[in-house]
Amino acid sequence: MTELGKVESELIKALAYNQVFLYPLHKDELQDWVPEDCRSEIFAALQRLSVQGLVDFDGEFCALEDLEANLPRRLKGNKRARLMLSEGEHYFKLISSFPFVRGVFLSGSISKQFIDDDGDIDYFIITARDRLWLCRTLLVLYKKIVLLNNRKFFCVNYFVTENALEIQEKNRFTATEIRTLLPVYNPVLWKDFLTKNDWVLEYGAVRRVNAGAFIAEEKSKKIKSFLENLLGGSLGLKLDHFFQKMTVKRWSSKFSDFSEEDMELTLKSTRTVSKHHPSNFQRKVLKRLADIIAKFETDKNVKLANV
Numbered sequence: 001m002t003e004l005g006k007v008e009s010e011l012i013k014a015l016a017y018n019q020v021f022l023y024p025l026h027k028d029e030l031q032d033w034v035p036e037d038c039r040s041e042i043f044a045a046l047q048r049l050s051v052q053g054l055v056d057f058d059g060e061f062c063a064l065e066d067l068e069a070n071l072p073r074r075l076k077g078n079k080r081a082r083l084m085l086s087e088g089e090h091y092f093k094l095i096s097s098f099p100f101v102r103g104v105f106l107s108g109s110i111s112k113q114f115i116d117d118d119g120d121i122d123y124f125i126i127t128a129r130d131r132l133w134l135c136r137t138l139l140v141l142y143k144k145i146v147l148l149n150n151r152k153f154f155c156v157n158y159f160v161t162e163n164a165l166e167i168q169e170k171n172r173f174t175a176t177e178i179r180t181l182l183p184v185y186n187p188v189l190w191k192d193f194l195t196k197n198d199w200v201l202e203y204g205a206v207r208r209v210n211a212g213a214f215i216a217e218e219k220s221k222k223i224k225s226f227l228e229n230l231l232g233g234s235l236g237l238k239l240d241h242f243f244q245k246m247t248v249k250r251w252s253s254k255f256s257d258f259s260e261e262d263m264e265l266t267l268k269s270t271r272t273v274s275k276h277h278p279s280n281f282q283r284k285v286l287k288r289l290a291d292i293i294a295k296f297e298t299d300k301n302v303k304l305a306n307v
Helices: 006-020 027-033 037-050 067-087 088-096 109-114 134-144 171-180 187-196 197-204 222-230 234-254 260-266 281-300
Strands: 061-063 101-107 120-128 153-159 180-187 273-275
Touching: 006 027, 006 037, 006 061, 006 171, 006 281, 027 037, 027 061, 061 067, 067 088, 067 109, 088 101, 088 180, 101 187, 109 120, 120 134, 134 153, 134 197, 134 234, 134 273, 171 187, 171 197, 171 281, 187 197, 260 281
Parallel strands: 120 153
Antiparallel strands: 101 120, 101 180, 153 273
16 A cells, blocks of 8 residues: 655545535645645646546546546536625625624635535624624524525524634534635634634635625614614623523424534534534535545555545
8 A cells, every 4th residue: 555645645635525525626726725835746746646547637627536527517616606696795795784793704615616506605604792692583583584584695504703713623624614714794803713713724725815805894884883782781681692592492492303412513502602504514524525535545555644
């Protein structure tokens, strides 16, 4: 069994992660998916692996396998994502106008510039301290009542407060989600968030975002300011605790078959964090990633470094 070097191994791990999503990478994207000390050698490593028949590479795009089959899907999804980003700008501004919203970042597949046929736009939202559950409830009620529970442009499933920006789950999945976030409101807070989570650089580079990618702040903040003043005292705090208790009770009943570990991972509900990921997507992705790497090592008779 041949042991691959660090650069080759990091490249394989990057391609394996994207293979989970059947998503080929362009050669120019590779540097964003490996640690900094591997970036200068990554293209040479790609060429070596291609010559050895360990990866698929057509001169532009690369994949661990099935490049020709998956590339058309990627390109179609990229085009769909561009359209949805344009169509979704109204919703980005709308969410930013809700009381106690401090930062709005796009996550999930849209942040990777890809949307599947039935895809939606996921949001990572930062709220004011002690107002997470009040803010979340207002947004969810708007989605359910005004948007008739349509999730396409309004999937608000992850919230943290501005005083607790460090993400506790540290792995390749969360690192990828954090470093590829697409900020659409409050670039200053986005940078603070990345500073608090600089551990993600172990897995790749943070997204390079042009200043024009940030939506302009609304000129009129009168309604938002009025509601924040109204709910900024003891009334707002009581409502926040009430909505947290109500939501946790509902989730505990709805997902009564979940273990305590599953609840903590997929439906985390504290004073500073709210996650609503009942499908346990993170665990599924990491399990699939491990399976892909194991199969690759067996089929190719190689061993990755530090896996």
